[in-house]
Amino acid sequence: MKKKVLVLTGGGDCPGLNAVIRGIVKRAAQTEDWEVVGSIQSFDGILREPMETIELTEKSVAGIHYQGGTILGTTTKGGPFAWPVKQEDGTWNFIDRSDEMIQKLKDMGIEAVISIGGDGSQRISQKLYEKGLNIIGVPKTIDNDLSATDYTFGYQTAVQIATEAVDRLVTTATSHNRVIILEVMGRDAGWIALSAAIAGGAEICLIPEITYDLNKILKVINNRFKQGKGHVIIVVSEGAKSVNGNVLAQKSDEIGNENLKLGGIASKLLKDLKDAGCEADMRETVLGHLQRGGVPIAFDRILATQFGVKAMELALEGDFGKMVAFRHPEIVAVSFLEAISKYNFINPDSSLVKTARGIGMSLGD
Ligand code: F6P
Numbered sequence: 595m596k597k598k599v600l601v602l603t604g605g606g607d608c609p610g611l612n613a614v615i616r617g618i619v620k621r622a623a624q625t626e627d628w629e630v631v632g633s634i635q636s637f638d639g640i641l642r643e644p645m646e647t648i649e650l651t652e653k654s655v656a657g658i659h660y661q662g663g664t665i666l667g668t669t670t671k672g673g674p675f676a677w678p679v680k681q682e683d684g685t686w687n688f689i690d691r692s693d694e695m696i697q698k699l700k701d702m703g704i705e706a707v708i709s710i711g712g713d714g715s716q717r718i719s720q721k722l723y724e725k726g727l728n729i730i731g732v733p734k735t736i737d738n739d740l741s742a743t744d745y746t747f748g749y750q751t752a753v754q755i756a757t758e759a760v761d762r763l764v765t766t767a768t769s770h771n772r773v774i775i776l777e778v779m780g781r782d783a784g785w786i787a788l789s790a791a792i793a794g795g796a797e798i799c800l801i802p803e804i805t806y807d808l809n810k811i812l813k814v815i816n817n818r819f820k821q822g823k824g825h826v827i828i829v830v831s832e833g834a835k836s837v838n839g840n841v842l843a844q845k846s847d848e849i850g851n852e853n854l855k856l857g858g859i860a861s862k863l864l865k866d867l868k869d870a871g872c873e874a875d876m877r878e879t880v881l882g883h884l885q886r887g888g889v890p891i892a893f894d895r896i897l898a899t900q901f902g903v904k905a906m907e908l909a910l911e912g913d914f915g916k917m918v919a920f921r922h923p924e925i926v927a928v929s930f931l932e933a934i935s936k937y938n939f940i941n942p943d944s945s946l947v948k949t950a951r952g953i954g955m956s957l958g959d
Contacts, residue, residue, distance in 0.1 A: 596629040597705045599909050601650065603664040604636035604673070604711035604718070608734045608748030609890035610898035613659040614710050615666065617902020619650045625910065631704070635667040636711070637674050637718075640698055641691055647702075659895050662888040671850035673718050678850045686849050696727055706909040710734055712746075713934055714853070716917055720930035723915040730908045731917030731930060732901045736886055739783040741938040742928045743919035747898040752779065752885040753789040759881050760794025760827055767825035773815055773867075773876040775828045777860035779885050782841075784940050786885065787831035788950060797826045798956045800863075802833035802841070803940045804947075806958025811863075812870050814956045819874060826874070830863060832856040834958075857882075900925045 601618055603611050615632070622628040633639035634646035648654075648666075658665055672678050674695045676688040699707065709719045710732040719731045733740045736752035756778045767774045776796075780786045784801025791799035798814055800806045815826050833856055835841050842862060843854035860878040867876065890898065897920060904918045904925040916927040940947060950957060 595703070596627055598629055598631055598703050599706045599708060599906070600631050600633055600640075600647075600699065600702075600704045601666070601708045602633040602636050602639065602710065603666045603668045603734075604709060604715040605668060605670055606712070606735070607663050607668050607886055608736050608746075609662050609751040609886070609888065610747035610894040611664040611666075611668075611710060611734060612655075612661045613890060613895045613898035614732055614734070614747070614902040614905070615650065615664070616655040616659050617899040618708060618906045619652060619655045621903045621906035623652045628910070631702075632666045635669045636715070637695060638669055638672070639666075640695055641674065641677060645698070659899065660889050662890070670846075670853065671848050673850075675718065675721060676850060688850065692722060692725060696722070696725060699727070706730065706914070708732060708905045708909065712737075713740055713937075716740075716930055716934050719917070720915075720934060723930060728909075728912070728914045730905050730914060731933065732905050733917055733919065733933070736786065737780050737783055738785040739781060739938045740933065741936040742917065742933040744922050745897060745920055747894040747901065748886070748890065749785065750893045751888075751891045752786050753793065754891050755885050755888075756786055756790035756829070756881060757793040759879065759884075760790055760796055760829060763827055763879060764794070764825065767827060767877075770875065771819075771824045773826040773828065773872070773874045775830055775860040775863055775876065775878045777830050777832060777857070777878065777880045779856075779881070780831045780833060781856060782833045783938060784831040784834070785938075787829045787834075788940060788946055791829040791955060792946070792950055792953070794827070794829070795953075796829045796955065798828040798958060799950060800828065800830040800834040800859075800958045801940060802831055802835065804942055804957050804959050805835055805837045805839075807837055808866055808870055810956065811958050812867060812872055815867070815872060815874055828863070830859050832859060834859055836866075
């Protein structure tokens with residue numbers, strides 16, 4: 595009987611997930627004694643009755659490396675440690691089903707699990723590893739906010755999409771002499787915003803790591819128009835905040851999704867600028883999930899494939915409790931504890947920030 599590796603994708607989707615799955619399956623197929631099973635919607639596929647799993651073969655993953663989304667589906671709610679159960683009064687209770695799930699995996703003959711997910715998923719991986727599960731992690735997120743890896747796959751695709759948005763907004767903003775504010779994703783890290791702002795040549799970029807002063811932004815806008823320069827593009831990260839303000843966030847309405855829903859800063863900024871006396875005509879654009887959907891660019895396909903192959907190799911070696919990571923030019927394995935210990939913020943003294951300032955971009959401070 596062949597040995598089985600279980601693969602799943604958890605948390606928000608991200609371009610490149612399918613390329614990781616394909617990398618795992620192709621590497622496993624070279625061994626003759628391993629087969630790959632996919633769990634539908636993260637661990638939910640195992641916990642549901644009946645279970646929802648699919649056999650992943652070279653044939654079933656052929657050509658999926660350039661498809662967006664994930665063929666396995668994903669979820670941002672619950673998980674084995676907090677499975678939502680509806681009560682008679684309509685409220686929800688969360689129960690720990692991790693032991694039951696580990697037993698189910700044993701009964702299925704699963705020898706290794708590869709969990710493709712962000713920091714939340716890797717925290718779950720660490721807890722399952724502590725309970726004795728043979729588990730390996732693959733980092734994913736468009737936010738690039740995991741410090742253990744130089745880059746996460748999906749991030750460069752998101753930057754490409756945000757840059758194209760800036761390029762398009764420049765032509766319409768110039769035609770109308772407008773200020774256009776573009777809100778991008780990234781949660782508490784400004785990687786997508788700052789990279790797209792530099793690549794697209796935005797005049798102002800606001801990131802969570804540097805609080806902004808509204809009056810300074812207004813001054814930049816007024817100076818530009820005084821000099822006869824016809825437009826201003828502001829790229830603002832969803833997690834940005836003013837010196838005396840807070841991040842705009844709401845509780846998610848998805849049962850079991852503990853993550854706050856960020857967003858609304860572009861609209862707030864436009865209103866605040868107007869209230870502060872900005873006379874320019876202003877518009878806002880929220881890029882939203884366009885940054886997560888669709889095909890991954892080549893860089894992300896390559897990185898995702900490397901992660902998939904490396905994760906399968908760790909399974910073959912029996913090297914568990916680790917997450918694969920990119921440390922240029924190598925793909926390495928780091929412990930889950932290291933992987934989840936530090937958030938990857940932009941250092942305000944970093945060369946990326948210096949580059950932005952060096953080309954005259956205002957960071958609102
Ligand atoms: O973490 C990735 C991300 O796209 C963030 O940039 C964003 O805040 C969040 O997920 C949105 O998640 P969703 O709308 O899927 O809950």
